[in-house]
Amino acid sequence: MKPSIPKGTRDFSPVEVAKRQYIINTIQSKFELFGFQPIETPSFENSDTLMGKYGEEGDRLIFKILNSGDFLKKVDDTTYSTKDSVQITSKISEKALRYDLTVPFARYVVQHQNEIEFPFKRYQIQPVWRADRPQKGRFREFYQCDADVVGSDSLWQEIEFIKLYDAVFSALNLSGVTVKINNRKILSGIAEVIGASDKLIDFTVALDKLDKIGEDGVKNEMLGKGITEEAIAKMQPLFDFSGDTNEKIEKLKALLHASNEGLKGVEELQFIIQMVNELSLTTVAIDLDVTLARGLNYYTGAIFEVAAPQEVAMGSIGGGGRYDDLTGIFGLKNMSGVGISFGLDRIYLVLEELNLFPDTVADTTKVLFINFGEKESLYCMKGIYQLRNSDIVAELYPDAAKMKKQMTYANRRNIPYVVLAGTKEMNENTFTVKTMETGEQQEMNIEQLSKYLS
Amino acid sequence: MKPSIPKGTRDFSPVEVAKRQYIINTIQSKFELFGFQPIETPSFENSDTLMGKYGEEGDRLIFKILNSGDFLKKVDDTTYSTKDSVQITSKISEKALRYDLTVPFARYVVQHQNEIEFPFKRYQIQPVWRADRPQKGRFREFYQCDADVVGSDSLWQEIEFIKLYDAVFSALNLSGVTVKINNRKILSGIAEVIGASDKLIDFTVALDKLDKIGEDGVKNEMLGKGITEEAIAKMQPLFDFSGDTNEKIEKLKALLHASNEGLKGVEELQFIIQMVNELSLTTVAIDLDVTLARGLNYYTGAIFEVAAPQEVAMGSIGGGGRYDDLTGIFGLKNMSGVGISFGLDRIYLVLEELNLFPDTVADTTKVLFINFGEKESLYCMKGIYQLRNSDIVAELYPDAAKMKKQMTYANRRNIPYVVLAGTKEMNENTFTVKTMETGEQQEMNIEQLSKYLS
Numbered sequence: 001m002k003p004s005i006p007k008g009t010r011d012f013s014p015v016e017v018a019k020r021q022y023i024i025n026t027i028q029s030k031f032e033l034f035g036f037q038p039i040e041t042p043s044f045e046n047s048d049t050l051m052g053k054y055g056e057e058g059d060r061l062i063f064k065i066l067n068s069g070d071f072l073k074k075v076d077d078t079t080y081s082t083k084d085s086v087q088i089t090s091k092i093s094e095k096a097l098r099y100d101l102t103v104p105f106a107r108y109v110v111q112h113q114n115e116i117e118f119p120f121k122r123y124q125i126q127p128v129w130r131a132d133r134p135q136k137g138r139f140r141e142f143y144q145c146d147a148d149v150v151g152s153d154s155l156w157q158e159i160e161f162i163k164l165y166d167a168v169f170s171a172l173n174l175s176g177v178t179v180k181i182n183n184r185k186i187l188s189g190i191a192e193v194i195g196a197s198d199k200l201i202d203f204t205v206a207l208d209k210l211d212k213i214g215e216d217g218v219k220n221e222m223l224g225k226g227i228t229e230e231a232i233a234k235m236q237p238l239f240d241f242s243g244d245t246n247e248k249i250e251k252l253k254a255l256l257h258a259s260n261e262g263l264k265g266v267e268e269l270q271f272i273i274q275m276v277n278e279l280s281l282t283t284v285a286i287d288l289d290v291t292l293a294r295g296l297n298y299y300t301g302a303i304f305e306v307a308a309p310q311e312v313a314m315g316s317i318g319g320g321g322r323y324d325d326l327t328g329i330f331g332l333k334n335m336s337g338v339g340i341s342f343g344l345d346r347i348y349l350v351l352e353e354l355n356l357f358p359d360t361v362a363d364t365t366k367v368l369f370i371n372f373g374e375k376e377s378l379y380c381m382k383g384i385y386q387l388r389n390s391d392i393v394a395e396l397y398p399d400a401a402k403m404k405k406q407m408t409y410a411n412r413r414n415i416p417y418v419v420l421a422g423t424k425e426m427n428e429n430t431f432t433v434k435t436m437e438t439g440e441q442q443e444m445n446i447e448q449l450s451k452y453l454s
Numbered sequence: 455m456k457p458s459i460p461k462g463t464r465d466f467s468p469v470e471v472a473k474r475q476y477i478i479n480t481i482q483s484k485f486e487l488f489g490f491q492p493i494e495t496p497s498f499e500n501s502d503t504l505m506g507k508y509g510e511e512g513d514r515l516i517f518k519i520l521n522s523g524d525f526l527k528k529v530d531d532t533t534y535s536t537k538d539s540v541q542i543t544s545k546i547s548e549k550a551l552r553y554d555l556t557v558p559f560a561r562y563v564v565q566h567q568n569e570i571e572f573p574f575k576r577y578q579i580q581p582v583w584r585a586d587r588p589q590k591g592r593f594r595e596f597y598q599c600d601a602d603v604v605g606s607d608s609l610w611q612e613i614e615f616i617k618l619y620d621a622v623f624s625a626l627n628l629s630g631v632t633v634k635i636n637n638r639k640i641l642s643g644i645a646e647v648i649g650a651s652d653k654l655i656d657f658t659v660a661l662d663k664l665d666k667i668g669e670d671g672v673k674n675e676m677l678g679k680g681i682t683e684e685a686i687a688k689m690q691p692l693f694d695f696s697g698d699t700n701e702k703i704e705k706l707k708a709l710l711h712a713s714n715e716g717l718k719g720v721e722e723l724q725f726i727i728q729m730v731n732e733l734s735l736t737t738v739a740i741d742l743d744v745t746l747a748r749g750l751n752y753y754t755g756a757i758f759e760v761a762a763p764q765e766v767a768m769g770s771i772g773g774g775g776r777y778d779d780l781t782g783i784f785g786l787k788n789m790s791g792v793g794i795s796f797g798l799d800r801i802y803l804v805l806e807e808l809n810l811f812p813d814t815v816a817d818t819t820k821v822l823f824i825n826f827g828e829k830e831s832l833y834c835m836k837g838i839y840q841l842r843n844s845d846i847v848a849e850l851y852p853d854a855a856k857m858k859k860q861m862t863y864a865n866r867r868n869i870p871y872v873v874l875a876g877t878k879e880m881n882e883n884t885f886t887v888k889t890m891e892t893g894e895q896q897e898m899n900i901e902q903l904s905k906y907l908s
Binding site (some may be wrong): 002003004005006009010011012013014017018021029032033034035037038039040041042043044045049060061063064065066068069070071072073075080083084085088089092093094095097107108110111112115117119121122127129131141151152155156157158163167177275278279330331364365377381382385389391393394395396398399409412413 | 456458459460463464465466467475486487489491492494495496497498500514515517519523525526527534538540543546549551561562564566573575581582585595603606608610613621696732733785818831832835836839845847848850852853861865867
C-alpha cells in the first residue's frame, strides 16, 4: 500500500518549491525595500489566543492539538459522561494551529509592545491551517504573505500599500492586475443616507454580490432583508456608477452630502487616489469599487482587493484594509493597523497559466561529470570543486555505471552539460565538455571550462 | 492580562529572523551548489505515517491533531468507557505534526518514486515539532536543515557531505569545527571480535559515554551489562586510541583482522578520509572517533557528528550517516540513503557567542525622510521611490509629528541617515541628508543622494 498525505495538504516537488520560492522571494524583497521587517510566530498558539477571533465558523475550522500524556485524566467524570465534543475539546486541547497571520501579529504586538518602535511595519510569510473542505485552489495548509503597519493612522500607509502591490506585480511581470479600493466609511455613509444604518451588514453583503447576481438580484436581496423600496431608490446612483475615478468621487460626494462619516470616507479615498496618481503606477490599475466589502465587521477605513488579470478566471489574488483597533482584542487600545496580503497559491496559478515563470526558475545542476571509475572520479572531483568555487553547480555521477545510464540521468534531470574525463584528459590535464542539446564536444582546461559554463 | 505563547515555542523578532535567515540562506546556497534540490512536505502527516517510526518514546512526543467536528461520535461506547487516553487517541486523531524530516522524506520518495530520478539529492529546511520537556536550547518547535541522497551507495556521497559541512562552516566564518566520523560496521566488528555481538547496543551505548564517564566508567557499565572482563580486555586498544588518522586506521585493522564486517568498515572510512584529504578541507577538521554511535539502530554505514569549536560548550551542531534501508518502512526496498543535518538553533547560539554574525545582518531602512506636512511629504515620496528604484530602503515618517519624535524614531531603529526637505529644498529641487552618527548635513539633488547612500 502506497503511503499518502492528509487531504488538503500537498507535497512540493523541487520544481514547485523553486516556483513558489520565486514568488515568495519577489514579495519579500519588495516588503523589505519598502521598509517592512520580518517576524515569525509559533505554528501553534494557546487556544484562547485564537478561539473567538474568527467567528463561530472560524472556531470550528481551527485545528486543535491534543494535550500530551494522559490527557483524559484531566476531564472530570461528569463532563466526560456528556461525550460532548465541544465541551470536552477545551479540556483535552490547549493549543491550536495558527489560522491566519493577523491575530498572531496582534498578539505579538501586545506581548512585545515595550520592545517595538511604533509605527511598526512588519511582514510575515508563514503557513496557516484551516480545517476547511478542500477544493480546487483551497487547501488545509497554505502560506499567507502579509505586510501590516501598526501604530499609524496616516493615509500614506494606504498609498504605500498600493505602490507595494504595483512593485510586486511589476517585478513578477504580471500585467492586467487591478487593485479595487473602497472605504468602510463610504459604506456606512450610504447606509446612513438611505436610512438603513441598522441594516449595514445586510446592505453591504447584498451590494458585494453585484458582480454575481446583477442589479435586480441585489435589489431583491435587499428587499428580502427588509430594506425599503424608498431606501433602495435612493441608492440608484450606485447602480449607475460609471465614469473615471474623479467622476465617481463627485457622484459619491453628491450622494453622501448628508453623511459626515460618508464624506470623510470619500475624502480619504480621494487623497489616496490623488497621491497614487502623483507617484504613478507601473503595472496595476486602481479602481474605485463601492460594492467592495470584504469582512466588513473587521475593516474600519480603506478596503483593498486585488483582481487577477481578466484573461484568467482567478478572482482575488490579494486584499487588505485598515482596522482601527487591531490589538484591542488583547487589551492594547488605540492602535490603528492597516495591511495587505498576497495570495501565494493563486498568484502561482496565474503565473503558471500565463507562462510567466522565468525559464531559469528551476535550474539546478549545470554540469554532470561522468563517472569512469575511482581514479577518474577523484580527478573529476577536483575539477568540480574548482567550478563550485565559481558558484557553478557541478556534480559527479556517484557510480561508475554504464555510460548510457549516466547520460540518461543527465537528460532526465535537464542538466545542460556533461563532462567526460578519461585517461586522455587526465594526461593532458583537460576535460571534455559535451553540450547536451547540440551534442557538440570540446576539450579544455579547468579555467576554460569554468569560463565556458559561467 | 498579557497574552503569551505555548511553552517551548518562540516568537522571533526582526533581528532574530534576520540572523536565522542568514544561517539558513548560507546552508541553502551550499546545498544547491552541491546539486541538492528542495522539497517540502506537509506540516502534518497521517498518524500511521509517523507512529511507530521513532520508538515508544517518540510516539509519546509526537503532537497529535484532534479530528474536526463531532470527533467523539466515532468512538464506540465500550472504548469510550475505558477513558484510556492511548486507546482513544487513535479514534479521535488521525493526523500528527511532523516529528523530523527523514520519515516524511522516506514517505515522499516512496509516494513519488515514479517522478523521481535516482539518485535523488534532496534538501529540506522546515520546522518540526516535539512534545519534549522544554529546556535551554531545546524547543517544541524548531527547524531542521537536512540534505540526503537516496538511491546511491557510492562512498562519494559521504565525501561530499564532509566537504559540504566544510563549505557551510567556511561560509559562516566559523573555524574550529570538527566532523567526527565513524562507521557502524566498525562498531559491529569490535563487538564481534570481543565476542559481544549479542550485546552490540549495550556495548556501543557504554562506549559512546567515554567522553563523559571515562575509561573506568565505560568498563564498569559494560561489566554491569554482562560483557565479560575478557571481552573488555580485548578492546583495550580502543581506550589507548591515539595518533593521527592513519595510525588509528592501522590500529583498527589490527584489532579487527578477524571480522570481515569490521574490516569493511575500516576500508570505507579509509577511502573517505583519503579522498577528503586529496580534495582538502578549508575550515573543518575530521576526527576518526570509534566511540561515536548516534542512533545506532538506524545507521548502517558511516556515522557523522559535528562538534562546535571547543571554546564554546555547545556539543553537537550537526550529524548524520548512512542507513541502508531508508524507504523500507514504506515498502520500497533496497534504497540506500545517506544524509546530514545542521542544527540551526545551536549554530545560532555559537555564532552569537563568538560574535560572528555580520554587522550588516539585520540592516533594514537606510534612510528616513522627515515628514513636515502634506506638500513636503509628496515631494519626499517622489524622492523615496527614486531611491527604491536603486534598491535603497527608504521610508517616510508617516505623520508630521514633532521633529524630535521623528529623530528619536530614526535613532531607535538604527536608521543611519535622515533626509530633511522643506520649502527651501523643494524650491531648489534638493534634499538635505543628515548622517546620524556624525550629525553632518549636506544638501544635494536626488541623483547625488542616491549615489551617496549606495
